[in-house]
Amino acid sequence: MQLRNTPHCSSESQVQNQFTQGAKEEFARVADGWLLAKAQASGFTVVTEEVYSQDVKRRVLIPNVCRDLRLHYINTFSMLRTLDTAFVLKR
Template sequence: MTFCPAFWQWLLLQNQAMALASITSVKEEIAKGNDELAKWTAENTNFFHDISDEHTQAAYIAVATHLAELAPKMKAGALEEFLSGADPWLIAKAMCTGATVVTHEVLNLEAKRKFIIPNVCKHFDVPYMNTFELLHTLDAKFVLPHG
């Protein structure tokens, strides 16, 4: 966070402009840490949207059901590992809101070791991109002053 503080300010500005957000499940995962990022999430709770609404819950069930059907072809424990984290909730929220998921995972339809976000997004026609694509799409600029 000290490397590029403008990035974190930019995230908040984009959130205020309704261009990006995260979900409470992500906040809860980050809050387990004892670092600057955990502090930042605690100070910026409005950045994280609730997942308890009926539509997100229904979408989560659809995601979990789909993954359960694929689980026999995956490494043992892959389903439980994926469902225990924030990722399926992130996809479910995007399904309900038309949002794009931001991830550094890459589509790999041959993956058997673990479920990955792009594969699940592709199945549900949820758009996804990486952080660099997000920065480009939202025309982020972190410019040093001249002089």
């Protein structure tokens, strides 16, 4: 997946330089790229259980791409707190 020049993403992005070619090709084959494109186009927050890592090389992580594209991302528990979700056990 080749990231193009935008105000939020230069051609020399961290994502392009950090990951192996195989990791980038795998990322381009799976739905993650489409999910992030939709989030960026619509101003959505991405919910993921992946954690940012500047050291990982063999797998493109959603938080790494989010940081590179300046997309907001949170984990599932943060989302549930933000939505003030309550789980109620009924008998």
